Amino acid sequence: MTRYFTKEHEWVDVEGDTGTCGITSYAQEMLGDVVFVDLPAPGRVLTKGGDAAVVESVKAASDVYAPVGGTVIEVNADLEADPALVNTGAETGGWFFKLTLSDASELDGLMDEDAYKAFVATL
């Protein structure tokens, strides 16, 4: 399994042609307490960089973009009842959705963990 990151602070774990997506720990820290997460319906086709979900905190509502294109196959239903999971485990139990990748070559421009850490250090 390989984890990739975007400049918009999403992550995606890729295993075969399935990707699990969420927002990064840095993103949840910037957002503050998350109070609501709007997830895409299973079956929805997402394009890389397009709107995928909405995350709302006490400070702001923000769009979450699809780090890679594909078809949504599963969403994290626990987030509906307990959006605080995004704060307690943004890169673990607070994942947003899983999708079937439409084109694995879209992963090419994404960052690995070290590159993302270096990117965040510049912000």
Next chain:
Amino acid sequence: MMGHARKTTPEGGQGGVQTWTGNRGLMLEEPLLFEKGAVDRCGVDLPDVPEVKSRLGGLERHRPIDLPGLSEPDMVRHYTRLSRQNYGIDLGIFPLGSCTMKHNPRLNEKMARLPGFADIHPLQPVDSVQGALELIDTLAHWLKMLTGMPEVAMSPKAGAHGELCGMLAIRAALEARGDSRKVVLVPESAHGTNPATAAFCGYAVENIPADARGRVDLAALKARLGPDVAAVMITNPNTCGLFEPDMIAIGEAVHAAGAFVYCDGANFNAIVGRVRPGDLGIDAMHINLHKTFSTPHGGGGPGSGPVVFSAALAPFAPLPFVLKQGDKYALIEEREALASADHNQSFGRMVAFHGQMGMFVRALSYILSHGNDGLRQVAEDAVLNANYVLASLKDVFTASFADSGPCMHEALFSDDFLDGTGLSTIDLAKAMIDEGFHPMTMYFPLVVHGAMLVEPTETESKASMDELIGALRSLARRMLADPDAYRAAPYLSPRRRLDETAAARKPVLTWREPVLAVAAE
């Protein structure tokens, strides 16, 4: 438990004095009406109900409806006590950025209360409301003059409704030429309602980044324009409190690509009497009468958002509108009633009646009492005041775009000066409440960290701004010296720091009688 739960006496603060009532001196606590009322009390003397034969076939209510009974003095005291815990422009400076919380001149109120304006009904025969229609037509004339635009729709009810009106007219114009463009471009420096409006109209929204000066990145905008772009929604002056100097170039590029320019006119106060949006290539712009033209808002009164249109969009403006025919005023409510071919492509109606009459009266009073020179001075003083705040705070706060020249009507700061203290904008805002101020707009715009957007407006005196500036400078110093003292502010307000996270995650939206709640468990 029945009865009043008096549990709100502030802990600490004011020497830690506790009272039996929960009141603090003459600041009085007040329970909810449901907690205060009783079923055996009534504010009116209702006649005894005679025996009736029910025709409801068993659907009669058998239990009491459980509305609280309250006497007239109970009610008067309830709302008066609550009003004393409120803060409004009549009490002090209200520096909420982007909201233009200016003084509401009492002349406006006097005019709006004239019975010929206040007591009319929207379904009265038009012959009996000629004065009201003339007032709408006169206000429409001045809004067109002030913006340099040939048409205006008066009916939209507030800013976001005006945005919707403008975007629906743009969509109607595109559809009329058989063009199905799908994308609306919204710069980062635009108001937050703009993308919502575009999405509500069925468009895909794409972001245009701001440049290092806090303005629209013209090159990025030009690069994205194409045959799929329906419109660009731009806010000028923008949400960083900055004028968009490339506005004419933006308009030319957008028009060359076959798209329209929507301008969010929420910040018109900064340029009224000085700049005509029609000269900047704008196709549609809403005007917040409740901001620029001083009608009450912020929970104090309804908004009103007339929309001005360019010649290209004028035929698509919504119904109804007032038309002068000879020496009479007609109210045009049907597309078929339009004599002129210019107007018969209206996209339809947005509201049941004709707009916010009371706001029209107040706005026209404001325009006529200020006059040409007065309105120009409004814009000049609004900009001068904001720059006074910016210049007075930029050595202690972090002024995000201070290097790119003076601001317009509002000054933008970030909370970078609090780095290392663990404090953020929210803590400063709460501490401001202890100092007796309504906080500024927080965490918006998103382009700077922990944004604080301060709009003093032209109606604040130097003395009033000096009091705010003095408090903010003192807070900046004290918060850096002793951060821990501010994590739980406010200490002196009727309620301490509220748990916004719990309120959003586990909202309690209906009152339940405590006894019933226990029984249900």
